[in-house]
Amino acid sequence: MxxxxxxxxxxxxxxxxxxxxxxxxxxxxxxxxxxxxxxxxxxxxxxxxxxxxxxxxxxxxxxxxxxxxxxxxxxxNNSDGKNGLDGKDGKNGTDGKNGKDGKDGASxxxxxxxxxxxxxxxxxxxxxxxxGAKGDSGAQGVQGKSGENCTVKANEEKNGYDLTCDGKVVTVTNGSDGESVTDSQGESCTGKTLENGDIQISCGKDFTGVLHNGTDGKEGKSAYEIAKEEDPTITDVASWLESLKGNPGTSCTATALSDSSGFELTCGGNVVGTISNGKDGSDGKGFMDGWMIDSRDKQLYRVVTIGSQTWMAENLNYKVENSWCGGGSGATEGDCAMYGRLYTWAAVVDKSEDECGYGYDCHLDTGRVQGICPDGWHVPSYSEWGILYTELGGISTCGRVLRSKTGWEYEEAGTDSVGFSVLPAGIRAPNGYFDDKGVHAYMWSATEYDDLQAYVVLPGSGARGYSNKNNALSVRCLKD
Known part of the structure; x- marks a missing residue:
């Protein structure tokens, strides 16, 4: 109460x-x-x-x-008393006087x-x-809060489902005879045969469903019977089966030609063609002579020999400080796998920015500069780029020969006839923005111009010049 x-x-x-x-x-x-x-x-x-x-x-x-x-x-008397503490022993009282009888209580x-x-x-x-008198109608109660959505998620560990409502989780397990994972003993199911032969299934005290006895199926129609229904002119099974057979195939034979130049191919009595013997090709070097592996990061590069020089036929993609993926746009880097990386000039010659960066005279040795190229390869000098241009007919003709066949937005697609495959990877400016993707392919040389700039080439167009050392451009390595 x-x-x-x-x-x-x-x-x-x-x-x-x-x-x-x-x-x-x-x-x-x-x-x-x-x-x-x-x-x-x-x-x-x-x-x-x-x-x-x-x-x-x-x-x-x-x-x-x-x-x-x-x-x-x-x-x-419905009040509950509290447990009292043990009291101290009282003193013995003196004899009391006889009391008077009280009156009987009244019911x-x-x-x-x-x-x-x-x-x-x-x-x-x-x-x-x-x-009591009937009270007036009470005022309308306050509207209750909206209920919370409930979700159900399978719980494979407990062989059941987690029911989540308002942050509280209750697990409902798949029951079987015996103890449940999270609750009391499950209830078994029983079957009861009905008068018509059906089986009534009950689990615990609840009726679950009925298993109905199926009836025997009728015999199906043969393919011949179905075909006959579609075409009433079919009257004989044997002739119908014969009509389903295909025409006999024809064999083919090859006969050597009298001049030993090849073979004549005959199928079903008709000559359908001639297979000629190929001629031996002359010795020569292909445009893509092979491959090389950079032992530092195990990357594979195509290589090509043009005249007396053997070049990487792909932009270098070795990651170092002050390098970014080429082909970027805005403040977003591009695709290293396609365009290789863009490097500042100090990174190219494998020096710190305080040694060879923008505003510093580097004074490199006049010999080969390995820089960031793998062992056995080096960064080409400005004059070595000139040798390549001359081999391909000079500035007026080398650009179209060196350009790749795809990826150029304004320049005419190249012939790539020597397999050098120049791609327009663009440039990264010192402010961190990428530009000229699809327009220009800038490549460093190992030759310094002054404390602010170094020589560059644009092999896709045959142009040459110089660029600020803190711009980031592409690199091709040349075999020693």
């Missing part, structure tokens, strides 16, 4: 005893009305529907109030009156229980 209801009962009891001291009738409280039953067992179930109902039980002459789903005797009864009941104790009226 809730605290509010206990308070009401105690107040009612106290008021009844106080009223017993006087003769006047006191209106104790208003109730929903007092009914009566012969015995306590005849009381209806106390629920939310009849909460507040007061019933008089005749055989015990007691009134019971329905509250918090139970019937409470109004004259009972209480409840008598029906108009619109309620009168309570009499020892023949005296101690109070009245009036039937």
């Amino acid at each position: 809730n605290k509010l209801l206990w308070s009401s009962v105690l107040a009612l009891t106290a008021a009844a005893f106080l009223s017993a001291c006087g003769d006047e009738t006191t209106n104790i409280t208003e109730t929903t009305g007092l009914t009566s039953v012969d015995k306590f067992k005849n009381l209806a179930e106390c629920t939310a529907e009849n909460e507040g109902e007061l019933v008089y039980v005749k055989d015990s002459a007691k009134a019971y109030l329905c509250g918090a789903s139970e019937w409470t005797n109004l004259s009972a 209480c009864t409840v008598t029906p009156i108009e619109n309620g009941y009168k309570v009499l104790c020892g023949g005296d009226s101690v109070g009245v229980l009036l039937n």
Whole structure:
């Protein structure tokens, strides 16, 4: 019983005893009305529907109030005492005097009156229980909060499913006889044969479904019967089967020609062609003579020999400080696999920016500069680039020969007839922005121009010149 209801009962009891001291009738409280039953067992179930109902039980002459789903005797002492601590031993008392006999107590009864009941104790009226009046319609309650969505996710570890609602997870396991992973023993399923032969399945106390007996299927139609339905002119199985056969195939033969130059191919009695013997080719070097592997990072590069020089036929793609992927746009790097990397000039000659960068005279040796090229290879000097140009007819003709066949936006597609495959990887400026992808292919030489610049070439167009050392450009290595 809730605290509010206990308070009401105690107040009612106290008021009844106080009223017993006087003769006047006191209106104790208003109730929903007092009914009566012969015995306590005849009381209806106390629920939310009849909460507040007061019933008089005749055989015990007691009134019971329905509250918090139970019937409470109004004259009972319903307060719970707390455990007391052990007290100290008291002193022995002296003999007391004989007391006088007290008066017999008076019992209480409840008598029906108009619109309620009168309570009499020892023949005296101690109070009245009036039937309560119907209350006015209550105000509309506050709308509750929206419910939370629930999700279900398979839980393979527990052989079931996790049900998540408002952040709380409950696992529902696939039950079988025996103990569940997370809860009590599961319920087994049983089958019951029905009169028509079907099987009724129940799991635990719940009906689950019915397994129906199937009927025998009818004999299917043959392919001949189906064909006959489609074409009524078919009357004989043998002739129909014969009509399904294909025409005989023809064999092919090869006959040597009289001049030993090849073979004549005949199929089904008809000459369908001639297979000629190939001629031996003359010795020579191909445009793509081979490959090389950079032992530092195991990257594979095509190589090509043009005149007396053997070049990498791809841009160097060895990662070092102050290098970025070529073919970028804006502030975004490009594709290293396609365009290789772009390097500052100090990075190309394998020096720090404080030694050979923008604003520093580098004073490299006049011999070969390996720089960032692998062992056995070096960064070509400005004059070595000139040798390549001269080998291919000079500035006016070498550009189209060296250009790749694709990737150029403004220049005419190259012939790439020597396999050098120049791609327009563009440039990275000192401010971090990439430009000229698809337009120009800038390549460093190992030759310094001054403290600010070094010589460069544009083999896709045959042009030559110089660039600021802090620009990032492509590199091709030349074999020693």
